[in-house]
Amino acid sequence: SRSINLAVIPGDGIGQEVVAQGLKVLSAVLPQDVKLETKDYDFGAKRYHATGETLTDADLEALKQHDAILLGAIGDPSVPSGVLERGFLLKLRFAFDHHVNLRPSKLLPGVATPLAGEPRIDFVVVREGTEGPYTGNGGTIRKGTEHEVATEVSVNTAFGVERVVRDAFARAQARPRKKLALIHKNNVLTFAGHLWTNIFNKVAEEYPEVTTEYMHVDAATIYLVTQPERFDVIVTDNLFGDIITDLAAAVSGGIGVAASGNINPSGEFPSMFEPVHGSAPDIAGQGKADPSATVLSVALLLRHLGYESEAARIEEAVSADLAERVGKPARSTDEIGDALAVRVAG
Amino acid sequence: SRSINLAVIPGDGIGQEVVAQGLKVLSAVLPQDVKLETKDYDFGAKRYHATGETLTDADLEALKQHDAILLGAIGDPSVPSGVLERGFLLKLRFAFDHHVNLRPSKLLPGVATPLAGEPRIDFVVVREGTEGPYTGNGGTIRKGTEHEVATEVSVNTAFGVERVVRDAFARAQARPRKKLALIHKNNVLTFAGHLWTNIFNKVAEEYPEVTTEYMHVDAATIYLVTQPERFDVIVTDNLFGDIITDLAAAVSGGIGVAASGNINPSGEFPSMFEPVHGSAPDIAGQGKADPSATVLSVALLLRHLGYESEAARIEEAVSADLAERVGKPARSTDEIGDALAVRVAG
Numbered sequence: 187s188r189s190i191n192l193a194v195i196p197g198d199g200i201g202q203e204v205v206a207q208g209l210k211v212l213s214a215v216l217p218q219d220v221k222l223e224t225k226d227y228d229f230g231a232k233r234y235h236a237t238g239e240t241l242t243d244a245d246l247e248a249l250k251q252h253d254a255i256l257l258g259a260i261g262d263p264s265v266p267s268g269v270l271e272r273g274f275l276l277k278l279r280f281a282f283d284h285h286v287n288l289r290p291s292k293l294l295p296g297v298a299t300p301l302a303g304e305p306r307i308d309f310v311v312v313r314e315g316t317e318g319p320y321t322g323n324g325g326t327i328r329k330g331t332e333h334e335v336a337t338e339v340s341v342n343t344a345f346g347v348e349r350v351v352r353d354a355f356a357r358a359q360a361r362p363r364k365k366l367a368l369i370h371k372n373n374v375l376t377f378a379g380h381l382w383t384n385i386f387n388k389v390a391e392e393y394p395e396v397t398t399e400y401m402h403v404d405a406a407t408i409y410l411v412t413q414p415e416r417f418d419v420i421v422t423d424n425l426f427g428d429i430i431t432d433l434a435a436a437v438s439g440g441i442g443v444a445a446s447g448n449i450n451p452s453g454e455f456p457s458m459f460e461p462v463h464g465s466a467p468d469i470a471g472q473g474k475a476d477p478s479a480t481v482l483s484v485a486l487l488l489r490h491l492g493y494e495s496e497a498a499r500i501e502e503a504v505s506a507d508l509a510e511r512v513g514k515p516a517r518s519t520d521e522i523g524d525a526l527a528v529r530v531a532g
Numbered sequence: 533s534r535s536i537n538l539a540v541i542p543g544d545g546i547g548q549e550v551v552a553q554g555l556k557v558l559s560a561v562l563p564q565d566v567k568l569e570t571k572d573y574d575f576g577a578k579r580y581h582a583t584g585e586t587l588t589d590a591d592l593e594a595l596k597q598h599d600a601i602l603l604g605a606i607g608d609p610s611v612p613s614g615v616l617e618r619g620f621l622l623k624l625r626f627a628f629d630h631h632v633n634l635r636p637s638k639l640l641p642g643v644a645t646p647l648a649g650e651p652r653i654d655f656v657v658v659r660e661g662t663e664g665p666y667t668g669n670g671g672t673i674r675k676g677t678e679h680e681v682a683t684e685v686s687v688n689t690a691f692g693v694e695r696v697v698r699d700a701f702a703r704a705q706a707r708p709r710k711k712l713a714l715i716h717k718n719n720v721l722t723f724a725g726h727l728w729t730n731i732f733n734k735v736a737e738e739y740p741e742v743t744t745e746y747m748h749v750d751a752a753t754i755y756l757v758t759q760p761e762r763f764d765v766i767v768t769d770n771l772f773g774d775i776i777t778d779l780a781a782a783v784s785g786g787i788g789v790a791a792s793g794n795i796n797p798s799g800e801f802p803s804m805f806e807p808v809h810g811s812a813p814d815i816a817g818q819g820k821a822d823p824s825a826t827v828l829s830v831a832l833l834l835r836h837l838g839y840e841s842e843a844a845r846i847e848e849a850v851s852a853d854l855a856e857r858v859g860k861p862a863r864s865t866d867e868i869g870d871a872l873a874v875r876v877a878g
């Protein structure tokens with residue numbers, strides 16, 4: 187019999203509320219014969235304040251035993267900026283070698299977009315997750331003085347770039363439109379830019395059916411608001427990926443519906459799935475958060491574990507639910523979760 | 533009697549066409565007693581192909597003699613990516629210490645925006661121009677092998693950050709809404725991020741009337757499409773500024789109307805004014821390019837040199853011209869330039 191052994195990290199702010207709905211829908215969609223085991227982990231601001239810890243070696247050992255990780259949100263204004271981001275979120279992505287940060291953007295029927303007209307948006311960003319300016323390389327000298335110098339080093343390796351570029355080509359090849367765009371800034375960041383561009387062009391030769399294009403990150407932001415239908419698959423660096431996926435989420439229905447997977451494709455370490463949004467402390471505990479992004483992250487999780495039809499059922503349920511919202515009064519986090527659970531079970 | 537001694541760099545692609553209109557409008561707006569002298573410089577792809585040079589020490593010496601520089605666009609597909617950008621554009625910005633890269637965004641009446649509704653957009657981005665990931669620091673080892681490592685180093689100094697932050701506060705203080713947003717990614721780029729944030733907070737104490745906020749660059753892209761009216765003045769790093777000003781241009785009428793100034797506030801070196809758009813080789817020589825961005829850059833140039841009423845007249849002319857375009861057949865680059873020249877003279 188099959189089983190899923192899931193690590194659950196509700197985290198801070200609205201994390202708890204949205205993760206509860208994710209689990210509700212997960213239980214409802216799984217066939218009877220699949221045994222779901224979950225274990226909660228208390229990472230986040232509370233634990234940091236109580237113990238000073240963000241993520242210990244023992245924590246990593248424990249998390250490693252799971253098939254996958256579902257995360258709500260981490261972050262709170264009471265913790266200095268960077269502490270939980272670097273000490274937990276990025277530490278986990280790096281420790282578990284989550285080098286494929288997968289972020290689909292799809293504007294579903296009936297969903298509001300800030301863009302005029304009726305743009306068709308359906309693309310996926312493959313963001314590199316373990317290199318670039320996110321490595322924590324750099325430092326500060328003469329801190330706090332008028333002679334302070336602070337550096338940030340973007341580290342890019344052929345190994346790291348090639349594996350994520352290959353992943354993106356394989357995804358593009360598997361999609362009907364078979365298009366792949368590399369987004370970088372190779373006219374200014376010439377060292378990293380040439381590495382990315384050369385590897386992209388080299389791998390492209392193995393995928394003659396995939397139509398490729400290169401675009402500077404600044405130009406990409408223009409296309410994302412003027413011609414979002416242009417995109418099918420995008421591959422990009424860690425920082426550019428961070429920036430354009432928030433913009434992509436904004437134009438395709440908002441971060442309330444933007445899902446993501448931090449994937450270790452080899453399966454050596456568990457992959458982690460989380461909504462793109464943060465902990466939104468301003469609305470925490472009020473039942474106002476939209477759990478759709480978390481529920482869609484559960485779909486990515488199921489697809490990653492091989493439950494394709496269950497993943498598709500969740501995506502259809504969210505799509506149908508969003509389409510039915512139009513003109514109706516707002517529902518609570520819990521009500522949306524219940525409605526989705528009913529849909530996927532039905 | 534007054535005089536303006538202008539260096540003109542038409543450059544590549546549509547550069548020639550749009551600069552011609554900029555000069556036409558400049559001549560038309562200047563009072564009789566102001567003597568306008570211009571000297572053309574042939575920088576760009578042609579010169580690079582002919583001589584291998586992009587910008588020599590002698591060139592810099594010559595340019596230094598001018599009161600200001602008007603640039604069309606530099607860049608051509610025949611030149612490898614990075615050569616003209618690093619060898620000319622960035623070399624000039626760095627050599628002349630253009631640390632305030634000023635990019636206003638204003639959605640003028642009648643101008644189309646990709647955003648739904650009728651957003652009110654009127655803000656200015658103060659982008660740092662001489663530091664950050666643009667310094668060219670970094671390198672490559674084992675180039676072209678599977679063990680290649682490429683780095684890019686973002687360099688940030690208290691000196692460089694403080695002067696641009698001060699410039700932005702002064703601009704915010706002088707505007708009716710008196711709002712200033714710092715955009716960075718201080719939760720991930722903690723070394724540079726803390727430097728920026730600390731200096732921003734320190735200078736803020738001297739400007740009690742200015743309302744400040746901090747925003748991560750990823751979140752900023754969301755606000756730029758969902759709540760652009762939120763912004764008044766933005767100060768940010770060189771790379772983040774590059775990215776968000778293209779997005780800002782896209783939502784406020786497109787890069788056809790986005791002007792910029794590369795400013796050396798002390799006047800030690802001449803400042804340079806240029807449209808945000810590139811050389812657009814696909815439409816070069818066809819009279820299709822909109823010269824408005826260049827003409828608006830001339831307005832920034834005049835304001836910088838102290839010709840405030842002339843600058844305002846140009847801005848009003850462009851605004852009126854854009855409002856009158858609605859529903860009319862497209863005009864050529866030249867026709868738009870003529871119309872603007874007539875308006876500013878009238």
Ligand SMILES: CC(C)[C@H](C(=O)O)[C@@H](O)C(=O)O
Binds near residue numbers: 275
């Ligand atoms: C919270 C932060 C560390 C994170 C990132 O920058 O990757 C977030 O913005 C995201 O996109 O997942």
Ligand SMILES: CC(C)[C@H](C(=O)O)[C@@H](O)C(=O)O
Binds near residue numbers: 373374
């Ligand atoms: C062409 C390039 C070097 C330049 C930049 O990145 O600054 C351009 O994008 C700009 O915004 O002026």
